[in-house]
Amino acid sequence: MAQHDSRLDRLGQLYDLYDAFMAKNDLVCHKGCASCCTCNVTLTSLELDYITASLGPEKGASLMERVENNLAEKRFQPQTTINGFARLCMEGREIPEEENDPAWGACPLLQDNICTIYPVRPFGCRSLVSQEDCSRVGAATLSPLVLTVNNLFMQYIEQMDCHGISGNLSDMILGASPDFRFTGLVTIDNQAAKGLMVPPEHREQVASLLQDMAGICNARRGQA
Numbered sequence: 001m002a003q004h005d006s007r008l009d010r011l012g013q014l015y016d017l018y019d020a021f022m023a024k025n026d027l028v029c030h031k032g033c034a035s036c037c038t039c040n041v042t043l044t045s046l047e048l049d050y051i052t053a054s055l056g057p058e059k060g061a062s063l064m065e066r067v068e069n070n071l072a073e074k075r076f077q078p079q080t081t082i083n084g085f086a087r088l089c090m091e092g093r094e095i096p097e098e099e100n101d102p103a104w105g106a107c108p109l110l111q112d113n114i115c116t117i118y119p120v121r122p123f124g125c126r127s128l129v130s131q132e133d134c135s136r137v138g139a140a141t142l143s144p145l146v147l148t149v150n151n152l153f154m155q156y157i158e159q160m161d162c163h164g165i166s167g168n169l170s171d172m173i174l175g176a177s178p179d180f181r182f183t184g185l186v187t188i189d190n191q192a193a194k195g196l197m198v199p200p201e202h203r204e205q206v207a208s209l210l211q212d213m214a215g216i217c218n219a220r221r222g223q224a
């Protein structure tokens with residue numbers, strides 16, 4: 001029997017921790033508002049495992065079918081991960097320019113403006129929230145502190161999956177298919193976090209959250 005991956009439990013705990021933090025923020029997001037659900041969302045291999053393990057094989061297969069039938073020709077295919085980005089910044093190296101346009105299309109997992117995997121959606125989706133109505137102001141608005149917290153969660157999730165890969169949600173789902181007929185898929189290697197991206201003015205405010213995140217991520221196997 002395959003051994004249970006305790007990182008999946010720890011990922012669930014990180015999601016819960018994030019949800020608890022965000023519950024203290026006034027967000028305008030509500031069911032049926034899906035303007036941020038585009039074909040550009042990304043995730044790590046650990047998050048894809050979390051989705052497939054939670055949904056089971058039958059729903060997992062229908063996920064693949066849904067993506068295959070609604071694949072956006074043009075979609076955001078990242079060249080670097082959040083930890084890769086942090087590393088480049090710390091080393092003073094050039095950051096690759098990345099194109100990302102919501103007009104490229106809707107997320108293939110969106111149906112009638114409702115996410116078909118909402119309870120197990122990846123962090124990239126969880127962090128797509130707004131403190132003002134996006135349709136009125138033209139884009140999601142978040143406080144600088146929430147942006148810092150989002151980056152930290154992304155860094156920790158990648159750190160937990162530092163031997164895995166990341167990519168566009170469609171590329172990752174199709175790439176996990178046992179048949180190799182899909183072309184043009186792009187995935188990138190995850191990296192360990194060389195340093196955490198916390199601006200000095202937020203250090204105090206995120207200190208206890210950081211402690212909780214580290215406690216979850218560093219829990220030994222079997223303690224999850």
Ligand code: SF4
Pocket residue numbers: 036037038041107108109110111114115116117118121122125
């Ligand atoms: S996975 Fe769900 S929440 Fe994420 S972009 Fe797609 S429809 Fe939206």
